[in-house]
Amino acid sequence: MNMHHAVLPLLCTFALLAGCAQPPTDQINAAEQAVKDAQQSGAATYVANDYAKIEGLLGALKKEVADQDAKFALLRDYGKAEQLAATAKSEAERVKTEAVTKMEEAKHAAVQAHQVAQDAVKSTLELVAKAPAGKDRAALESIKTDAEALKASLNDVQMMIDKSDYLGAQTKAQAIHEKSQTVSREIEAALAKIGKGKPTAAKKK
Amino acid sequence: MIQKKLRIAAFNLWGGALVIAGTLTGCVQAVPQEVVEAVESIDRNLMQLRAAEIAPTDYGSFARQWVTLRARVEAEDDLIRWPWESSDLEFALRRLQEEGSRTVARLTAQQAALRHSAERQLAHIEDRMKLISVQVSAIDSRLVLGTKPVETDLLVKQARTFYEQGYYGQSLETSDRAAHNLAAQAATLSRELGRYASRDRIVQWQQMAKNTIEWSRTHRTSAIVVSKAERTLTLYKDGHKVLSYPVRLGFNGIREKRYQGDGATPEGRYRITHKRGQGQTQFYRALVLDYPNQEDRRRFVHERKTGHIPALRGIGGQIEIHGVENELMAQTLGCVMLDNPHMAFIFDRVDKGTPVTIVGALNEQNSVALALAHLSVTRDEI
Numbered sequence A: 001m002n003m004h005h006a007v008l009p010l011l012c013t014f015a016l017l018a019g020c021a022q023p024p025t026d027q028i029n030a031a032e033q034a035v036k037d038a039q040q041s042g043a044a045t046y047v048a049n050d051y052a053k054i055e056g057l058l059g060a061l062k063k064e065v066a067d068q069d070a071k072f073a074l075l076r077d078y079g080k081a082e083q084l085a086a087t088a089k090s091e092a093e094r095v096k097t098e099a100v101t102k103m104e105e106a107k108h109a110a111v112q113a114h115q116v117a118q119d120a121v122k123s124t125l126e127l128v129a130k131a132p133a134g135k136d137r138a139a140l141e142s143i144k145t146d147a148e149a150l151k152a153s154l155n156d157v158q159m160m161i162d163k164s165d166y167l168g169a170q171t172k173a174q175a176i177h178e179k180s181q182t183v184s185r186e187i188e189a190a191l192a193k194i195g196k197g198k199p200t201a202a203k204k205k
Numbered sequence B: 001m002i003q004k005k006l007r008i009a010a011f012n013l014w015g016g017a018l019v020i021a022g023t024l025t026g027c028v029q030a031v032p033q034e035v036v037e038a039v040e041s042i043d044r045n046l047m048q049l050r051a052a053e054i055a056p057t058d059y060g061s062f063a064r065q066w067v068t069l070r071a072r073v074e075a076e077d078d079l080i081r082w083p084w085e086s087s088d089l090e091f092a093l094r095r096l097q098e099e100g101s102r103t104v105a106r107l108t109a110q111q112a113a114l115r116h117s118a119e120r121q122l123a124h125i126e127d128r129m130k131l132i133s134v135q136v137s138a139i140d141s142r143l144v145l146g147t148k149p150v151e152t153d154l155l156v157k158q159a160r161t162f163y164e165q166g167y168y169g170q171s172l173e174t175s176d177r178a179a180h181n182l183a184a185q186a187a188t189l190s191r192e193l194g195r196y197a198s199r200d201r202i203v204q205w206q207q208m209a210k211n212t213i214e215w216s217r218t219h220r221t222s223a224i225v226v227s228k229a230e231r232t233l234t235l236y237k238d239g240h241k242v243l244s245y246p247v248r249l250g251f252n253g254i255r256e257k258r259y260q261g262d263g264a265t266p267e268g269r270y271r272i273t274h275k276r277g278q279g280q281t282q283f284y285r286a287l288v289l290d291y292p293n294q295e296d297r298r299r300f301v302h303e304r305k306t307g308h309i310p311a312l313r314g315i316g317g318q319i320e321i322h323g324v325e326n327e328l329m330a331q332t333l334g335c336v337m338l339d340n341p342h343m344a345f346i347f348d349r350v351d352k353g354t355p356v357t358i359v360g361a362l363n364e365q366n367s368v369a370l371a372l373a374h375l376s377v378t379r380d381e382i
Helices: A002-019 A025-040 A048-070 A079-130 A135-162 A166-194 B002-026 B033-048 B056-075 B088-138 B148-164 B168-197 B199-218 B294-305 B340-347 B367-381
Strands: B222-227 B232-237 B240-246 B268-276 B286-289 B320-322 B355-359
Touching: A025 A048, A025 A079, A048 A079, A048 B056, A079 A135, A079 A166, A079 B056, A135 A166, A135 B148, A166 B148, B033 B056, B033 B088, B056 B088, B088 B148, B088 B168, B088 B367, B148 B168, B168 B199, B168 B367, B199 B222, B199 B232, B199 B268, B199 B355, B232 B340, B240 B340, B268 B294, B320 B340
Parallel strands: B222 B355
Antiparallel strands: B222 B232, B232 B240, B268 B286, B268 B355, B286 B320
């Protein structure tokens, strides 16, 4: 009987200790922060599917915590929530790394395409400058306007890069490069023709 | 004794049957592997469809359920159940599979429709751009449009790249911007060259030509009428048409001349001030006109005062009717150019003082008016 009296308080204390399970707030906050970091690193754009999944994990985590919170205090168990928080955090960190890598790749591709377009436009403008002044220059006037328009468009590409619109910048730079080559071919053809004629002096018109 | 042995044998048989039945039917996984694989396959399909980008809410809902269920599948991996025992996890996965399949089917149809729209819009814009380009070249008005044709071309190229990369939404958006640019080009041409379609202006030009012809009849001498839209030079003698020759104009000749270097060919009533024979001009033979005349100067001063002409620009001069320096010349800087045999013919039939009237057009159905009408239809279609 005495032994019974000694064990009962111990059992009660154990039950109370076990029943007072608390949600893993720090781990949940860390997971949420990791997902936020991933989002700010462009994950929603560059690894959209993976980002949706980590958001899903976060949702599952919140639901699990809510489910446990709704239970009678002695029956709560946040073990699964802890596991989900840890998974969400590690996945969010992986997704962030991947997003940063992909964004850097996209930026690199856009900057490279911009450089290629700049070189092409430079060559085109040099060809325009080679055209002789005077009467025969007239045939090149519209081509010159095109070359100037291409030069102006390069600024748009830079603005897109500055705004982190790397896909838009890359496609625009590619278009400029392509058009620049077409214009260069037109100038070369015109220059080849002009080369057969005599250069003339400029006149007032 | 025999009965006891029979009881033991029967017991053993029953026990063995139970073991075999248990082995054959009892070891069922909590969730069949094929259900998990089916949902995984749907997830892959959704990723290929870029569901997270094109339908973020739908994919978000799928992903949330999938990650939750997958976590449960992993947690319950070592559980087995009786075949007759229901599994809420399997039920939830099958429900997700159905829901996911419906989303895949819907997004596939949506993407196909978007792709079709993007393809159709792109083809439409490319066709329109070619048509406008042909019309613009036909009336030598490329320079009127400035940088717009290149900007439009770049947008169309960009839209094509987006389309080829499967970004149909971006392709459509870029095509729409190109369409707006094309409409703006048509509007610019209409604004800049609308006088060619103006009945009042054409009547005015017709009157100018009529007066010149009348002068030729009255003074029993030669006169020249140049129509820019028709690209013709007509020689009159004693008020009668002698012949017409095709001409080439300035590189921006379709416009009205406003200042030096604009490449436009002037419109007005002029006279020949000098005849330059071979050796006196680089263009075979030339007839120098008295541009700028009083009317040109008055207009120039007015436009400069109103800020329509840059302060540093001069009015220009040395407008001529001349031959061809070499066979490769397609345009002039603002003059009227004839083939050399035609130039020789005209040169011998005019004198210093012969009137030369240059007009925009003499017919309402002139090439520029027709091109503008065509572009107007195109603009409405865009």
